[in-house]
Amino acid sequence: MPGSDASVKNLPLLPMNSPNLIQFDSAHFDSRARQWDDNPVFVERGLKIAQAVRESVPLNRAMRVLDYGCGTGLLAFPLKDEVGAMLLVDTSPGMLAVAAEKIAAYGATHMHTAKLDLVADPAPTEKFDLIVTAMTLHHIPDTDRILRVFHELLAPGGHLCIADLDREDGSFHGIEVDVHHGFERDDLAARAAAAGFADVAFRTVFSIAKARDNATRDYPVFLMTARSAAL
Ligand SMILES: C[S@@+](CC[C@H](N)C(=O)[O-])C[C@H]1O[C@@H](n2cnc3c(N)ncnc32)[C@H](O)[C@@H]1O
Numbered sequence: 001m002p003g004s005d006a007s008v009k010n011l012p013l014l015p016m017n018s019p020n021l022i023q024f025d026s027a028h029f030d031s032r033a034r035q036w037d038d039n040p041v042f043v044e045r046g047l048k049i050a051q052a053v054r055e056s057v058p059l060n061r062a063m064r065v066l067d068y069g070c071g072t073g074l075l076a077f078p079l080k081d082e083v084g085a086m087l088l089v090d091t092s093p094g095m096l097a098v099a100a101e102k103i104a105a106y107g108a109t110h111m112h113t114a115k116l117d118l119v120a121d122p123a124p125t126e127k128f129d130l131i132v133t134a135m136t137l138h139h140i141p142d143t144d145r146i147l148r149v150f151h152e153l154l155a156p157g158g159h160l161c162i163a164d165l166d167r168e169d170g171s172f173h174g175i176e177v178d179v180h181h182g183f184e185r186d187d188l189a190a191r192a193a194a195a196g197f198a199d200v201a202f203r204t205v206f207s208i209a210k211a212r213d214n215a216t217r218d219y220p221v222f223l224m225t226a227r228s229a230a231l
Contacts, residue, residue, distance in 0.1 A: 021178035030094030046074030049163040052205040063129040069136025073099040127155040134163040138180040147195035154228035162224040197226035
């Protein structure tokens with residue numbers, strides 16, 4: 001079962017911020033932004049996550065949506081005609097520039113971008129009905145903090161949808177890269193509950209195949225859904 005491999009369970013969740021490891025900072029994502037949408041795996045991943053979101057959350061055109069770590073908008077754009085105002089947030093100006101060009105090309109006047117780090121910067125004062133985030137949680141050192149910020153940003157009863165890697169041994173990015181090595185589902189569920197979320201549920205939505213050690217290895221991607229409950 002995804003996330004239940006005994007060899008990777010119960011490893012510490014916070015291996016990040018080591019000065020000896022490679023940082024995937026905003027310059028790293030800036031350098032990849034122009035080619036991001038050329039990767040068919042990234043495109044398909046966004047479509048599969050969007051499908052799982054619409055199967056899990058009753059979407060409507062009044063919903064205010066935040067996509068955190070939006071990149072070029074590969075999750076946001078497939079949902080754009082089913083929700084209301086969308087704020088696409090990222091720390092990479094290069095990613096945000098590509099997303100903004102796509103917004104203009106679609107004439108999607110209900111979509112906007114913002115450069116924001118919700119852990120370091122003051123949070124927006126507006127509330128959201130849905131927060132989605134794809135493949136970004138593993139880049140954020142303080143998981144508990146960002147879950148609390150998400151909870152503060154959601155209107156009562158609002159939905160949180162997190163897509164990310166199941167716990168792996170570090171080979172997805174390479175152990176020299178300073179990211180979380182995916183998440184153990186029970187552990188993330190407990191952290192979400194502690195942040196004030198209810199109805200936490202998981203499903204597998206995608207699998208990323210990578211060549212590793214002369215073989216092909218699959219890295220499952222989950223969607224965690226939860227609702228904001230009063231603390
Ligand atoms: C693996 S990419 C995923 C992009 C997009 N969600 C997708 O699925 O194609 C991770 C994204 O998270 C952004 N990111 C990393 N750390 C962040 C932070 N602290 N706050 C907001 N965005 C961040 C990166 O700039 C990058 O665009």
